[in-house]
Amino acid sequence: MMRKGISKRVGSITFSYMSPEEIRKLSATKIITPDTYDDDGFPIDMGLMDTHLGVIEPGLRCKTCGGRVDQCSGHFGNIELAMPVIHVGYVKEIKKLLRSTCCECGRILMTDEEREEYISSIKHLKHLGGDSLDMRALTKKISFTAQKSSVCPHCEAPQLKIMLDKPTTFREDSRKLTPKEVRVRMERIPDRDLIPMGMNPDVVRPEWLILKVLLVPPVTVRPSITLESGDRSEDDLTHKLVDILRINQRLRDNRDIGSPQLIVEDLWDLLQYHVTTYFDNQTSGIPPARHRSGRTLKTLIQRLKGKDGRFRQNLSGKRVNFSARTVISPDPWLSINQVGVPMRAARELTVPMKVTTENIEVIREMVLKGPEPFDRGKYVPGVNYIIRTDGRRIRLTETNAETVAEKLEIGFTVERGLMEGDVVLFNRQPSLHRMSMMAHEVKIVPGKTFRMNLAVCPPYNADFDGDEMNLHILQSEESRAEAKVMMMVQEHILSPRFGGPIIGAIQDHITGLFFLTYQNPLFTRREVVSIFSNLVIEKYPESVTLDDERMWRGKDIFSTFLPEDLNTEFSSSICENCDVCKGIECDKDAFVVIEDGKLLSGTIDESAVGAFKGQIVDKIARDFGTDSARLFIDRITRLALGVITLKGFTTSIEDEDVPREAKKQIKDILLEAEDEVRKLAQSYNDGELEEMPGRTLKETLEVMAMQRMGKARDNAGKIASKHLGMGNNAVKMARTGARASMLNLTQMAAALGQQAIRGERPSRGYEERTLSHFKRGELGAEARGFVKSSYKDGLNPVEYFFHSMGGREGLVDTAVRTSRSGYMQRRLINALEDLMVYADESVRNPADTIIQFKYGEDGVDPMRSIKGKAIDMDDIITDLKAFKRGGK
């Protein structure tokens, strides 16, 4: 599209209050009657639905501009208030003005010299680039100093204290000030005195803060709806305006016939109430106006404020077209940057294509096939709509396909269904980081769910227990190009969160690769064929000949997928952190050495390829590019599934079985610990315990008991793990990092250990005891939440209760944490959303003021950093070693 020349530019915007004159000038008609429609259902003149204010019914024409429903956006009207009322939104300003000016002469409560000094300090602040917040703080301070004087420096009139009776009543020494009086005072303030109080007399006068005329929004802002029964239902704003008009009329009548002052004042207060609730129906201090049904009315402020307000609901976030949402399911046959889109969704979602001289015949061909074509039962993208040059949309059907195809012209836009390879955005809420929304390539799949590779579960934090995800179809060439370059999954393998890979092997992948590489097992020809049948391979692994049979070693098979010049070394997850590391000689096969793309030693597990930890994935993404990393992940995950399918893998409760002697040992350890705690409690009761520095006696006891109990569980765990060797599947998963941890196993096999509430032993419940089963003041292990049983044995009722206490705390913590961190994140996002890193690496806001002189003070991109650091010396050294060996 041609960009029209911009002839004018907005230099600045000034926000101000509206004067009564301005409201009258803006008004299309005066509103006097509270009635809306006459008996025939037509809007009454000078009523709230007057057609001068615009039209909401088709067929009618606006009396102001002559436009129809879709042409006229509406016009404002006005209500002349019989008596002035205070605007709730401005009470703070009014209070400030009343307090800092003289009640007699209206001058600001400071000498002319002081005033001029403050005016110049405001000018100075502007000069130094003070923003509106600084300005507000300064003028607030000035007004505050003015309020302190009790005598007017100009006319020497004593100043009485002005009080504000929330929400809208002002009192001067308990005498009520009517809005009329307030208005008179505002009128008396001279222009120049307004500047120190932060008002610009060129655009605003303080008396405008008190309403004499009320602006009535156009009917298009408060449309009435016709129910099925034919009854009309008015908008909340209209209801409120009707109230205002009624009271306004009664007030005027009563005032004109000279009713008693009391009646007039009551009506005046009532008018004030209605006008106040018209602006804000949640004003504290007054009951909210309600609908007949008891529902509170949604008036002006309520329309804007909060989560359901205009800003957060309709402006910051919107419902969009060209999107889809459904349940997700796993599909290991997809690449990590693909997404499986069910056919039904692919038919509905469209991509616009511009018809050009180059593609007109191709597109004609597509249009001819209609909206739902198949090629020998396979999906072919159809065309749903054709948009002509005049903007008319034609829906393509089987019947009109031929005629429409004939009329196809250059410049038309054709909306076709999704095609394999289209770039789309895939998202899972809550979108907490950039990896929550990534670009994928479309793959059309049967069924009704979106499918994704398992390796992209960690960045989305997705599982398949019913999770749903959203899909957005990009609608322009620019967006597609941008998404492809910046948002593709492979560009997010490295996370800016911690400078490592967030996408990598998970669960079975890790177990599978462990089976492939641990102790370098041999595979027969049949087995290798079975494993490789899962993937496309480019080169074959080296074989060894044993007893005249060709065999393949697991590490050689794995090496097939490593880039040829990859060099690295690190310790596996299964590493036991021995006192002296034997390096490549490790007898536990826990030290990974890769030389020139060959895995020489070590087991491939979580710390090699896992999401969050995978060092090989990290290195490939960094040194060989994101595309290689993607291929690597795609291949090794499938390889792993091939291996684990071949080997078979299961875990059961038997995996937590420990021999009887071990059980006995564990029991002894726990009993001994219990005994020690009993002794501790005894010495505490006897007053023999010594205080730890900075702790009371009681705290000392608790800390020591906690430590002792922790140690007991660790020791029990050690005994248990001694009997749970690497031959145990549950242990394999825990040690390799595929799933669960050794602690989990300990708790299943040995004992749960000490339960903690807020980091301490449970201590509350009954008077001086946790449960009524214990003696008062009992401090032993059992009485304070120590669980001797394991999950497998089962807990006794008392233990069960303590365990529930700990479990409940965990639940409450997560609930509190998510809501709190969500709010903190919202505030951070709002504060930082429009900061930008410039070419000179400085971080600036849109006003061009500097936030950081160099991004992060070091200019390091966290995504390209190595675990947050700019360089990794160890890595450079291994590379250099490889170079010395004669590598590249």
Added chain:
Amino acid sequence: MGSLNVMKHAMVPVHRLVPENEEEKILESLGTSKNKLPKILKSDPAVEQLIEISGDIKEGRMVEIERESPTAGISKAYRLVVKR
């Protein structure tokens, strides 16, 4: 009894008053102007310490803050002195 010298504290980075003749050069190298710099209050303890060393510091002067960082070595930041 002298008051605490915050500048001597290990957690307080080095503050230096930028001489007026250097200001222009620094601003140019940053590609910015004075009113776009971050601010530091004249009542800031570090600035008060600087005042003690070099006499009164007028509003509108610049302070250089030199921080040590494990990733960047030394990073320099600038602040504009303002009164509240």
